[in-house]
Amino acid sequence: MTPVRRLTLNAQRMGFFQLLPFFQKYGLFVFLLLLIVISSFLSPHFLSAKNIEDLLNQAAPLGMVVIGQTFVILTGGLDLSVASLMATVAVITTSVGRANDAMVLPIFLISIGFAVGVGLANGWLVTKRKVSPFLATLAMMIVLQGIRFAYTKGAPSGMLPPFFRILGTGTWCGIPINLLALVLLSVIFAVVLYKAGYGRRLYLTGGNARAAYQSGIAVDRVVIIAYILCSVTAALGGLFLVGYTGSVDNWVGKGYELDSIAAVIMGGASFKGGQGGLFGALGGVVVLVVIFNLVLLLGLPVQAQMIVKGLVIILASAFYLSRD
Amino acid sequence: MKNALKKVDPAILIVAGLLVILFLIGSLFAERFGTLQNIANVLEQSVSLGFVSLGQALVVLTGGIDLSIGALINLTSCLTSGLVNGRAEMILPVICAVLLLGLLVGALNGLLTVTLGVHPLIVTLGMMSILQGITLIYTLRPPGCMPLFFDFFAYGRILGFPLGTLIMLLLFALIILFLKRIRLGRYIYAVGGSPEAARLSGISVNRVLITAYALCGFFAALTGVYLVSRMGMGDPWMGQGYELASITPVVVGGITLAGGKGGLLGVLLGVLLISFLNNLLNFMDVSSFYQWIVQGVIIVVAVSFYTEKIRK
Numbered sequence: 001m002t003p004v005r006r007l008t009l010n011a012q013r014m015g016f017f018q019l020l021p022f023f024q025k026y027g028l029f030v031f032l033l034l035l036i037v038i039s040s041f042l043s044p045h046f047l048s049a050k051n052i053e054d055l056l057n058q059a060a061p062l063g064m065v066v067i068g069q070t071f072v073i074l075t076g077g078l079d080l081s082v083a084s085l086m087a088t089v090a091v092i093t094t095s096v097g098r099a100n101d102a103m104v105l106p107i108f109l110i111s112i113g114f115a116v117g118v119g120l121a122n123g124w125l126v127t128k129r130k131v132s133p134f135l136a137t138l139a140m141m142i143v144l145q146g147i148r149f150a151y152t153k154g155a156p157s158g159m160l161p162p163f164f165r166i167l168g169t170g171t172w173c174g175i176p177i178n179l180l181a182l183v184l185l186s187v188i189f190a191v192v193l194y195k196a197g198y199g200r201r202l203y204l205t206g207g208n209a210r211a212a213y214q215s216g217i218a219v220d221r222v223v224i225i226a227y228i229l230c231s232v233t234a235a236l237g238g239l240f241l242v243g244y245t246g247s248v249d250n251w252v253g254k255g256y257e258l259d260s261i262a263a264v265i266m267g268g269a270s271f272k273g274g275q276g277g278l279f280g281a282l283g284g285v286v287v288l289v290v291i292f293n294l295v296l297l298l299g300l301p302v303q304a305q306m307i308v309k310g311l312v313i314i315l316a317s318a319f320y321l322s323r324d
Numbered sequence: 325m326k327n328a329l330k331k332v333d334p335a336i337l338i339v340a341g342l343l344v345i346l347f348l349i350g351s352l353f354a355e356r357f358g359t360l361q362n363i364a365n366v367l368e369q370s371v372s373l374g375f376v377s378l379g380q381a382l383v384v385l386t387g388g389i390d391l392s393i394g395a396l397i398n399l400t401s402c403l404t405s406g407l408v409n410g411r412a413e414m415i416l417p418v419i420c421a422v423l424l425l426g427l428l429v430g431a432l433n434g435l436l437t438v439t440l441g442v443h444p445l446i447v448t449l450g451m452m453s454i455l456q457g458i459t460l461i462y463t464l465r466p467p468g469c470m471p472l473f474f475d476f477f478a479y480g481r482i483l484g485f486p487l488g489t490l491i492m493l494l495l496f497a498l499i500i501l502f503l504k505r506i507r508l509g510r511y512i513y514a515v516g517g518s519p520e521a522a523r524l525s526g527i528s529v530n531r532v533l534i535t536a537y538a539l540c541g542f543f544a545a546l547t548g549v550y551l552v553s554r555m556g557m558g559d560p561w562m563g564q565g566y567e568l569a570s571i572t573p574v575v576v577g578g579i580t581l582a583g584g585k586g587g588l589l590g591v592l593l594g595v596l597l598i599s600f601l602n603n604l605l606n607f608m609d610v611s612s613f614y615q616w617i618v619q620g621v622i623i624v625v626a627v628s629f630y631t632e633k634i635r636k
Contacts, residue, residue, distance in 0.1 A: 078445075125624060129624070129631070130628065130631040131627045131628050132581045132582075132627070134389070134445075135571075135575060135581065135623055135624070136624065136627075138568060138571065138620075139619075139620040139621070139623040140620065141568075141620075142616050142617075142619055142620035142623070143616065143617050143621065146614060146615070146617035146618075146620065147613075149611075149612075149613035149616070150611065150614055153613075258391075258449050261445075261446075261449070262446065262449060262450075265443070265446055271443050271445070301461055301464070303457045303460035303461045303464075304457060304461065305457065306453045306454065306456050306457030306460070307453070307454050307457035307461075309450075309453045309457075310449075310452070310453030310455075310457065311450065312450075313450040314440070314442060314447055314450035314451075317440075317443075317446045317450075318441070
């Protein structure tokens with residue numbers, strides 16, 4: 001009798017203590033699962049192929065931005081300039097593109113080149129000039145906005161090359177192309193983050209910059225590369241978002257800077273750096289998109305999305321932070 | 325004299341110096357820049373930026389940040405014009421209610437920050453989203469209007485001096501006194517400098533933080549009322565951008581984002597610097613697009629310059 005009793009007690013204790021870290025690590029995914037189950041009960045349309053395709057189409061550009069944002073937040077920083085960069089890239093797309101598919105490759109190269117410059121400037125300000133990441137990227141956001149408006153004189157002109165519509169809304173074997181692009185990018189960046197030396201150095205730098213420096217890591221370079229990667233993924237996100245929306249104005253991607261930060265923090269990262277990871281952050285993206293979708297399927301006014309989003313951002317972050 | 329100068333925060337000297345240079349350049353390049361009429365106009369235009377920066381400065385001094393300012397301005401401006409709806413007798417009660425709402429929303433920001441332990445950036449970002457959603461649902465029909473005479477708050481002059489500016493200066497003076505003379509105000513610096521040390525020395529950190537956020541919400545609501553007075557009616561996007569615009573004068577004025585350092589005089593000078601700079605650029609026919617670029621450069625230069633000073 002006693003051994004059995006002890007065993008069950010042990011099991012209970014073990015169970016509780018083993019479940020707790022499980023929930024802390026995968027809580028967002030449990031929440032997501034619950035959300036999906038509830039949504040499919042509330043609306044029969046939720047699990048329809050069309051709706052899921054729409055959901056994933058919407059998630060893809062934000063997901064791309066979130067990949068880079070994760071890297072920057074891992075360094076203990078944040079990047080507010082991503083949305084402004086997305087819009088700037090979008091404006092480049094139409095003005096260079098002029099509805100000509102031959103310009104697609106040059107557009108990608110110009111956008112990525114521009115993004116590398118922006119990321120380099122952000123990283124340089126943060127590391128070499130010791131400007132706080134918030135202010136450095138805020139200033140970059142405003143400067144890019146000025147450059148964009150000065151370049152377009154307030155009204156973007158030109159047409160989107162038709163190929164971008166395929167990128168943004170087309171499918172390949174029934175799978176949205178921009179989702180495939182997101183998966184590809186996620187795999188590449190996951191390898192960089194979890195398998196390559198750079199990822200290890202990034203976590204060490206974010207966790208304790210001084211210790212990382214003393215163990216011989218070129219801390220500044222690690223941080224600068226993170227900002228460059230963030231700008232590049234934001235530029236890619238901008239290109240795919242333009243393809244999805246099909247039109248360009250000066251505010252493409254507006255709000256993505258804060259949504260992307262919220263997704264990363266909901267995914268278990270901390271502004272202190274060195275915590276969290278890529279898959280949690282992408283989980284955060286899906287949560288945000290599913291919530292938007294649910295509000296619409298329930299027939300609530302679009303504006304209610306914002307209220308629900310605000311509540312979820314605060315509560316999900318609180319859930320994660322309560323562990324430490 | 326030299327000792328007195330040494331006591332002054334270098335940021336204040338720098339911003340004041342920049343203002344003087346700006347005035348010299350301004351009077352050289354644009355003859356109307358230095359006229360009393362223009363100066364009064366710019367002072368009038370700087371009022372809303374002054375209100376929000378004052379609130380933001382208090383929060384930044386604690387080491388936090390408030391991104392919900394813009395959405396709170398939107399909500400309060402729509403509520404003010406919607407509830408008053410042209411009835412003069414409703415103005416006073418509605419304004420009191422709206423200012424109280426701002427105070428409460430701010431206090432809620434502070435309360436959530438301290439109880440949930442979530443970074444204020446995320447809390448106030450979530451709050452921004454919630455407030456904006458409420459504003460947009462409230463304004464499915466256009467919000468009402470204000471009685472015509474109500475524009476005295478924005479356009480009134482006392483002996484040629486803008487009434488709004490007078491109120492702004494008065495509020496700055498009050499809050500400077502609050503930070504210097506009142507214990508709760510001094511605690512804001514202590515908490516911003518080191519929350520742990522403040523807690524150990526017996527300060528109720530939570531109360532201080534909630535006070536700072538509540539005051540910030542109050543000033544955002546006041547800005548909403550002021551902008552309604554300026555425009556004649558509320559607008560669900562009126563305050564857009566103020567949450568970030570309010571940060572520029574704060575950091576240019578020498579308050580560090582880490583908290584605990586800097587003063588409100590610098591913020592006031594920062595507000596004037598930004599307002600007069602934009603005005604001068606307008607006179608020089610520089611489009612507002614380039615004005616954004618200038619503003620971004622100012623943030624970076626100011627901040628990296630100050631950090632250089634601190635490191636030395």
